[in-house]
Amino acid sequence: MSLQIHREIQSGRVMLRLEGTLDGRTAHQLCDSLDAPEAGEVVLDFSLVRDFKDTALAVLTRDLGTRPVQLRWLAGHQARMFRYFGFALDRAPAGVGVGDSETGLYTADELLAG
Numbered sequence: 001m002s003l004q005i006h007r008e009i010q011s012g013r014v015m016l017r018l019e020g021t022l023d024g025r026t027a028h029q030l031c032d033s034l035d036a037p038e039a040g041e042v043v044l045d046f047s048l049v050r051d052f053k054d055t056a057l058a059v060l061t062r063d064l065g066t067r068p069v070q071l072r073w074l075a076g077h078q079a080r081m082f083r084y085f086g087f088a089l090d091r092a093p094a095g096v097g098v099g100d101s102e103t104g105l106y107t108a109d110e111l112l113a114g
Contacts, residue, residue, distance in 0.1 A: 002026070003049075005033055013041035019048035024055035031063040047073035054081075061085040 003026035006017040016033065020026075034042055046052070057078065064071075064087070071082060071089050079089055 003029065005030060007033075013043060015043045015045060017045040017048060019050075021051040021053070022046075022049050022056040023051075023053040024059055027056035027059035027063075031059065034064075034067060034069070041068055041070075043070040043072060045072050046075075046078070052078050057081050061087070 002020050003022055004019040006019065008015040008017070016030070018030065022030070030044075052075065061082065065085070071087060074082065074089060082089060
């Protein structure tokens with residue numbers, strides 16, 4: 001299991017595009033990368049995460065609550081869990097994937113289409 005973190009600087013903010021598997025161990029690596037000196041405003045892009053374990057949610061909800069961060073392109077379950085812990089989520093553009101439901105609840109057709 002591995003996670004690749006692609007770092008981009010855009011208009012004074014750090015965009016981290018995550019790719020691969022996100023579990024408890026790799027979530028700690030992600031949180032460590034957020035401690036970089038240039039990490040002011042941070043955007044986490046989950047669009048390329050193919051396996052997102054609940055153990056990662058436990059780490060991220062604890063560690064991300066202490067810094068300004070935007071979360072993008074989360075799947076339904078993960079989006080709901082972050083909302084339960086009080087995180088505001090950026091919505092994906094309408095019609096893209098299953099991450100565009102405002103409620104975090106999806107019909108079977110929406111899930112199959114994503």
